[in-house]
Structures are given as C-alpha cells and as structure tokens.
C-alpha cells in the first residue's frame with residue numbers, strides 16, 4: 152500500500168532550508184508536512200491506495216514500488232502532488248536538471264510521454280492546454296462555458312493517473328497557459344480537484360499555470376494571489392507568467408508584441424516573489440527571457456537566460472541574510488523550449504529553471520512518424536484490397552490506425568529522448584533500463600514492425 156503524504160496534509164511551519172519552495176521566513180504557512188503517528192481512519196485508507204489498487208488493476212514491478220532508489224522517499228510512481236511534487240522539484244534544482252513538460256492532446260500522446268519517461272529513467276510533466284483539453288473531449292462536443300475543455304482535461308487526468316503507475320514513473324500533471332478569459336476553465340478544474348481531494352486526500356491535478364502576462368502586473372499578481380491561496384490548500388502548485396512568450400501557440404498569437412515585453416525585469420520578478428511568498432512558496436515563475444513558442448528560422452530568436460541569473464542575484468540581495476544558500480530563490484519555467492540551443496538550455500538550468508515546455512517539436516515528431524510510415528507503405532495504403540504483393544492481398548494490417556499512430560508515438564519517444572538528454576534528466580529514478588513490450592503490435596499480433 153502506498154504511503155501518500157498528501158493525506159496527512161496540514162500547514163506546519165518548518166525550519167529554513169535552502170530551496171525555493173520553503174520560505175526564508177518561518178512566519179507563514181510553508182509546506183505540507185507529514186504528521187508522524189497520525190491515525191488513519193477507514194475512509195482515509197482508501198485514499199492511501201494508489202490508482203491501481205483502487206481500480207483492482209495488476210500492479211507489478213515498478214508499479215508496486217513505494218519510492219525510487221535515487222529520489223526522496225515521498226516521490227512514488229504515479230501522479231505527484233503536494234509535498235511529494237515539491238520534493239521532486241527541489242531535487243531537480245539541487246541536482247542541476249529540469250523536467251520536460253510535454254503538451255498532450257490524446258491518450259496516444261500521453262502514452263508516448265510515459266514510455267519516454269520510463270525509457271529515460273526519469274520523471275515527466277504531462278500538461279494540457281485549453282485547446283488540447285477540448286480536443287481530448289472531442290471537437291464535436293459543444294464547448295460553451297469551456298464545458299468540453301473542463302471535461303476533456305478531467306478525462307485526460309484520469310488516463311494519466313491510471314497509466315502513470317503502470318509505467319512506474321513519477322508524473323506531475325499540469326495545465327498550460329490560462330489567460331484571463333480562460334479562468335472559468337481553471338475554476339472548473341479546481342472544483343474537480345477539490346472534490347477529488349475530499350475523497351482521496353490529494354488533488355486531481357498537480358499544478359496549473361495562470362498566464363495573465365497581458366494584463367497590468369498589479370492585476371496579474373492580485374489574481375495569482377487569490378488562486379495560489381485556493382490551490383495550496385489542496386496541494387496544487389501555481390505557475391505564473393511574467394512578460395510575454397512570443398510566437399504562436401494554441402490559437403494565441405504573440406508574433407507582433409513589443410520587443411521589450413519579451414524580457415522580464417528583475418524588479419518585476421522580485422515583486423511577484425515578495426507578494427506570493429507570504430501566501431505559499433508553492434509557485435514557479437515563467438519569466439520571459441526572449442522565449443518564443445514555435446520553431447522559426449535560426450537568428451529570429453535571441454534568448455537571454457542571463458536575465459534569470461540577474462533576477463536571482465537581485466532578489467537574493469534584497470533578501471539579504473534570508474536568501475537561500477544556493478542564491479536561487481525563484482524556481483523558473485522555460486517556455487518555448489522547442490528549437491532552443493543546448494547552451495541556452497543548460498545556462499537556464501544553471502539559473503534555476505526546473506521545467507521546460509516542449510510542444511512544437513513533439514507535434515512535429517508525431518507527424519513525422521506518420522509521414523514516414525505513409526512514405527514507406529504508400530502502395531499498401533491506397534485501397535482495402537490489392538497491393539504490390541498481389542491484386543487480392545488485403546491491406547488491413549497497414550491501414551489499421553494503430554500502425555500509423557504507433558509510428559507517431561515511436562518518433563515522439565525518440566524526440567523526447569533528446570529532450571531528456573538536453574535537460575540532464577536521464578537516469579534520475581535509478582530503475583535502470585526498460586525493455587520494450589513484446590505484446591504491443593509487432594509481428595506476434597500480425598502487425599508490421601515500423
């Protein structure tokens with residue numbers, strides 16, 4: 152039975168430590184903390200069980216372990232929230248790696264992420280945009296009041312919760328950009344998490360991003376404060392955005408914004424830190440340092456990760472003796488990771504980036520897998536019967552959608568391997584190698600090796 156720390160959640164002031172998620176001041180709620188010796192009621196016992204146990208699914212090998220050889224004991228297979236999530240993020244910061252955060256739009260793209268995480272022996276962040284959530288529900292479903300986007304994200308969350316344990320990897324379940332007009336979407340998801348928390352002692356989602364970077368900074372911070380207060384009560388972390396990520400993603404076009412808005416100022420980051428910290432240290436900042444969504448011709452993107460370093464120095468100086476020992480008080484998120492230069496990625500990690508988003512490059516890899524599959528088997532994919540092997544030969548095993556989708560998945564797993572390597576995020580769990588499943592497609596089932 153899994154020890155779920157979030158069940159014992161309570162605000163308890165802890166001593167000063169050097170990471171970003173515990174405050175330098177011990178005067179306000181700091182972290183969820185396990186109460187040793189808490190009695191567990193019958194109701195609570197069901198909440199202690201992992202998803203596999205609750206659904207009576209087989210849970211063997213990695214699925215059944217309580218913790219990983221190389222990670223803090225709170226970090227377990229499956230979706231993390233509360234202190235376990237914070238312990239993992241602190242581990243990333245202390246050990247100089249960042250976790251890939253991949254935008255998913257279907258069970259197939261989620262499975263690619265879980266497979267890639269296990270292959271790289273690493274944690275992963277799975278995230279849904281509002282458009283991706285709506286797609287998960289089906290584009291035919293009416294989305295008035297974001298009903299489809301809310302239901303789609305909840306459905307995706309249950310998929311991730313069920314499968315993450317089976318793959319034996321720790322997952323942070325997150326939602327991506329939420330602009331002001333999309334706040335009802337997050338409200339719906341928070342309501343779902345609050346209900347889930349009542350029953351299971353943990354939230355449905357691990358974290359949410361609220362992106363009010365287009366609003367005046369005062370309004371951005373005020374709204375984030377309200378959400379952080381609501382979220383931290385049930386073990387959810389807030390990612391907020393300062394400055395604007397350029398380019399285009401999920402229907403939001405920032406291709407023509409003023410250049411100066413693409414770079415955050417240390418004073419602004421300090422303002423956020425100062426105002427959010429007294430509510431909870433459970434927040435990250437997506438500060439702008441020239442980030443752009445999408446992949447453009449070389450030379451169009453000028454990343455300046457030093458901005459993050461300057462902000463850490465500035466805030467540490469302001470905090471004086473209360474600054475954390477590593478002088479990196481803020482945990483940063485890197486948006487627009489696709490197409491970025493490895494040296495910029497590594498610098499950003501050194502300056503306190505613990506999460507890097509990737510979307511455009513995995514969109515491409517998924518499509519490229521399908522494209523190459525079609526190129527290879529083109530003559531077998533033009534009609535149901537008849538191919539170069541003979542006019543009566545059936546083509547079912549080629550046009551079965553599993554074949555081309557699996558090709559997209561495998562191509563994405565390969566692209567993600569590069570991402571894990573770029574982020575120093577390999578061999579983190581200590582589980583070692585993982586063998587490819589022998590019972591999925593492949594010759595045994597009459598499928599074709601892609």
Ligand SMILES: [Zn+2]
Nearest residue numbers: 396486487508
């Ligand atoms: Zn982004």
